Amino acid sequence: MNALRRDWLLDPNPASHGQARLGQFYLGWLRLIRNPLAVIGLVIIGLLIFMAVFAPLVATHxxxxxxxGNRLQPPFSSGHLLGSDEFGRDIYSRIVYGSRVTLYIVLLVTLTAPVFGLLIGTVAGYFGGWIDTVLMRLTDIFLAFPRLILALAFVAALGPGIGNAVLAIALTAWPPYARVARAETLTVRKSDYIAAVQLQGAGSGRILFSHIAPMCVPSVIIRVTLDMAGIILTAAGLGFLGLGAQPPLPEWGLMISSGRKFMFDFWWVAAMPGLAIFIVSLGFNLLGDGLRDVLDPRGTGK
Amino acid sequence: MLIEIDDLSVTFGKGRDAVRAVRGVSFAVNARESFGLVGESGSGKSTILRAICGMAPVTGGELRIDGVPLPKRRSKAFSRRIQMVFQDPYASLHPKRSVDATLAEPLAIHGIKGRDERVVQAMTDVGLDPRFRFRFPHQLSGGQRQRVVIARALMLEPEILLLDEPTSALDASVQAEVLNLLSRIREERNLTYLMVSHDLAVIDHMCDRLAVMKDGRVVEQLNRSALASGDVREDYTRTLFAASAHEVAP
Structure with a gap:
């Protein structure tokens, strides 16, 4: 049965669109799981998602x-797996619930910034001329600011809070995607297959979205997974500075910030959420590296 | 005359860097004729095809189809009359689109119904097994890819096909197959061909008349009988013939 399904997926003459797509997807999947580091990354991200979805079941408190009465307990003591913080809250449970906040930030940023960047980049690259100049100078202006400083300015203007933090991160994260997408667009826009659709009478919208954008998406996706660590850190940084999530929300950056005061005597209060940020960032980085091999259009078919 | 090209000039770039790829070229192609453009690389022959498609900077002269000058922006109606087969079948198919998606695209653009039947029909017409329908370009051979490119050009049922060295990227055995396919399609559909090649043997096989180009100019126009008898006026044509006669019969 399993072998049958495999044959169906790898059939060189697929009978339908769906089968062809799934077959390509399966080939990519095979290439991804051949890379042990990518698998580790995938497992970490999988665990993060599992933790976020089933937080009430996974958490102990x-x-x-x-x-x-139970404040600042060390790890592995009195029912606190990773110890407790200055209010006697269980750090393990806070990290588990904090994964929801982290995932929420990551999801919202990845749904907005790369899409916006892709749009700006492909439009600039495809049309060229003054449109390119205007859009790319705008991108340069955003790129010229250090990201955290710009995000700080946005949050300061919009008011602290997790939603505004996400907005600020998204507003500062799009320029690299626009650059990547533009570079990719410049390499394909003069190609014969684009000339062929132009000759068929396709409008600019169709060419941009269904012919050029698909060629840019892999590089952007790879860039996103590699940036994900930076996004989490920026969110944590904003939390640390008190401009992101507000207490008592269990956000990892905020937890480090409050643990800082006890760092020398009660190291685990800051170290545990720090470890969580480190592991998740590492997971996204490893996955990004693996995806680079899978999604690179030149690698397809080998 | 179906296609009239009158004193066409194409210049890339401006000022001192300007390259005059085509300099005052005139010729005309009859309906249902197969017209060849021969010349060494860089002689501007492909640029003429691109100029007809509106993909090259025309700096002078006029292009007319059926006596009507082509508008500055090529319209959808233009797409339904003229299509092009590109030189390199590896570069002219979108690497992320299956054969089906590639062939169905022109139908979607022009809102033509009956996608499934038309795609399968087009594949059979160019001698492609319909089982290849959902394959991606990297799963096809060079000859199969060029058949897809030809099928795509025929999807809109054009009356004029521009062929830009359609076989130069293919193996010798596959070249003959593709040329035979093109000849058969022209007969079946009463198409007009404007074909570019640096290979006189290919032009001789395919074309009724031809123009020899050098440095962006037409040196000489010949018909097939003149080509067969070697009845040429210009020295350049003679050199070109000598070179390719050598190539054909080593």
Missing amino acids: DPIAQNL
Whole structure:
């Protein structure tokens, strides 16, 4: 049965669009799981998603329930797996619930910034001329600011909060995607297959979205997974500075920020969420590296 | 005359860097004729095809189809009359689109119905097994890819086909197959061909008349009988003939 399904997926003469797509997808999947580091990354991300979805089941305590008699307990003591913080809240449970916030930030940023960047980049690259100049100078202006500083300015203007933090990160994260997409567009826009659709009478919108954008998407996706660590860190940084998530929300950056005060005597309060940020960032980085091999259009078919 | 090209000039770039790829070329192609453009690389023959498609900077002269000058922007109606087969079948198919998607695209653009039947029909017409329908370009051979390119050009049922060295990127055995396919299609559909090649043997096989080009100018126009008898006026044509006669019969 399994072999049958495999044959169906790898059939060189697929009978339908769906089968061809799934077959390509399966080939990519095979290439991805051949790379052990990418698999580690995938497992980390999988665990993060699992933790976020089933947080109430995975966590041992209420993340915001305070117990002042039990404050600053070391790891592996009195029912606190990773210790407790200055209000006696269980750090493990807070990290588990914090994965929801992290995932929320990551999802929102990846749904907005790359899409916007892709749009700007492909339009600039395809039309060229003054449109290119205007859009790319705008991109340069955004790129010229250090990202965290610009995000800080945005949050300061919009007011602190997780939504505004996401908005600020998205507003500062798009320029690299626009650059990548533009570079990719410049390499394909003069190609014969684009000339062929132009000759068929296709409008600019059709050419941009269904012919040029698909060629830019792999590089952008790779860039996104590699940037994901930076996005998480920026969100944590904003949380750390008190401009992102607001207490008592269990956000990892915020947890480090509050643990900083006890760093020398009670190291685990800051170290545990720091470790979580480190592991998740590493996971996205490893996955990004693996995706580079899978999604590179030149690699297809080998 | 179906296609009239009158004193056409194409210049790339401006000022001192300007390259005059085509300099005052005139010729005309009858309906249902197969007309060849021969010349060494860089003689501007492909540029003429691109100029007809509106993909080269025309700096002088006029292009007319059926006596009507071509508008500055090529319209959808233009697409339904004129299509092009590109030189390199590896570069002219979108690497992320299956054969089906490639062939169905012109139908979608022009809102033509009956996608499935038309795609399968087009594939059979160019001698492609319909089982290849959902394959991607990298799963096809060079000859198969060029058949897809030809099928795509025929999807809109044009009356004029511009052929830009349609076989130069293919193996010798596949070349003959593709040329025979092109000849058969022209007969079946009463098409007009404007074909570019540097290979006189190919032009001789395919074309009724031809123009010899050098440095962006037409040196000489010949018909097939003149080509067969070697009845040429210009020295350049003679050199070109000598070179390719050598090539054909080593």
